[in-house]
Amino acid sequence: MKQNIIISIGLLSGAFFLSQSNTTGQEANLFVIRYIDVEDHNQDAFVKEVTKKNEKFNRSEGSDQWWTYRILTGVRSGQFARGFGPKSWSDLDAKKTTQTLQPTPNHEEVIYWKENIRPLEKEIGNTEVWQNPKGLIYTGLGEISGSQAPQTRYGFHRHWKMKPGMYKRLEAHYVKLKKVFEANKIPVNWAIYRLVAGGDFMTYSESVFFNDWKSYGSVRIVRDLFDKVHGDGSWDSYLAEHNEIMQENATVEGEFWQYLEDLSSKKLSD
Numbered sequence: 001m002k003q004n005i006i007i008s009i010g011l012l013s014g015a016f017f018l019s020q021s022n023t024t025g026q027e028a029n030l031f032v033i034r035y036i037d038v039e040d041h042n043q044d045a046f047v048k049e050v051t052k053k054n055e056k057f058n059r060s061e062g063s064d065q066w067w068t069y070r071i072l073t074g075v076r077s078g079q080f081a082r083g084f085g086p087k088s089w090s091d092l093d094a095k096k097t098t099q100t101l102q103p104t105p106n107h108e109e110v111i112y113w114k115e116n117i118r119p120l121e122k123e124i125g126n127t128e129v130w131q132n133p134k135g136l137i138y139t140g141l142g143e144i145s146g147s148q149a150p151q152t153r154y155g156f157h158r159h160w161k162m163k164p165g166m167y168k169r170l171e172a173h174y175v176k177l178k179k180v181f182e183a184n185k186i187p188v189n190w191a192i193y194r195l196v197a198g199g200d201f202m203t204y205s206e207s208v209f210f211n212d213w214k215s216y217g218s219v220r221i222v223r224d225l226f227d228k229v230h231g232d233g234s235w236d237s238y239l240a241e242h243n244e245i246m247q248e249n250a251t252v253e254g255e256f257w258q259y260l261e262d263l264s265s266k267k268l269s270d
Helices: 038-058 107-114 167-184 213-219 221-231 234-245
Strands: 004-007 031-037 067-071 082-083 121-132 138-140 155-162 189-197 204-209 253-259
Touching: 031 038, 031 082, 038 067, 038 107, 038 121, 138 167, 155 213, 155 234, 189 221, 221 234
Parallel strands: 004 082
Antiparallel strands: 004 031, 031 121, 067 082, 067 253, 121 189, 138 189, 155 204, 155 253, 189 204
C-alpha cells in the first residue's frame, strides 16, 4: 500500500491572501499544485527529509516560503499538502527561485531535493494552476503586512464544477456570500479559486481557513444569516441560482486540512 504525498505549490494556504508582485506591479493571485506519490515504507523518511530541507532553505528572511498540511478527511485522508504562493504570471518568469513552473535545474534547493527527496518519491504527478477571481476573498481573522493573513491551524476545501460560460454569474453569486461573512464578522478567512491549467477549466474551489472547530461551526450557520443580510427569501433564491450555475450530477469533494509547523516556513505563533 502506498501513501500519496501531495506537494501543493501555492494553493489554499492559511496565509494565502493576495498582494502586488514586487517586480511587476501585477496582482499576485496564482497558485500551482503538483502531486507526488510516496510508498508507505518511505513516508517517515520523506517527512524527515522535507523537514530538513525546509529548515535549511525555507525559514530565513527572503527565502522561498513553503507551507505543509495533513489532509484529515476525504478520499485523500492521511496525505500531505505542501505549497507556496501567491504569485503573479510575471513572477513565474523568475530565475533565482524554486517557485516557478520550471525551476532552474542547477538551483541549490532543486539539487538538494533531487538528491535527498526525489529517491523517496514514487512518481511526480500532474501540475495544476489555480487563480483567485478578483474580490472573492474575506479576511475575518485580520491581515498582517497589508496583504498576508495570519497562518491558521485548519483549512476546508470544497471543489465543484460550473457550467461553461457561467463565470460572471458565479463570481457575482459568491459576492453575495462574501457580504454575509462581512456583515456578521465571522471569525474565519475565506476565498474562491478557479483551476486555469492542468485539469477541467470549469473547476472551482471554495476554501475556509480557521483556528478551531467552533469557528468553523459559525460558517455552517451562514445560511441562517443570509436572509438577514439580503432579505426574506434570498437564501432560497441563492440556492436556485447555484443550481443554474453548477453542473448537474458533478462530483463535489470536500477535505479538512491541518497545518504542520515543522514542515512549514511560517510558525503558527508568528
